[in-house]
Amino acid sequence: MSNTVINQSIKKIQLTCERLPLAVYREIVSHLRQIEGVNADLLPQTSKEFDYLQSQVGGLWLEYSANHDTEIKVKGILAYYENKYNSWVVINND
Secondary structure, eight states: OOOOOOOOOEEEEEEEETTOOHHHHHHHHHHHHTSTTEEEEEEOOOOSSOOTTSOSSOEEEEEEEOOHHHHHHHHHHHHHHHHHTOOEEEEEEO
């Protein structure tokens, strides 16, 4: 019997979408969390200036195991919201 360890890498990414409302960010995070092995949450707003057109959050972060099925599901959810609202901008990508 062999002791094989499968080393699955973890993808970490932070995204923002210009003018995306807080409620939609929460909806996206909720959808992403439904995927097994995905962690996601909101990033705090870092702007010191108030702007009605700016989102109340700074974006979202997510981390997930970089396997094919998970990546397809994550990209599918993000693509849906990108097509509906606006393009995603990567803040940080590990």
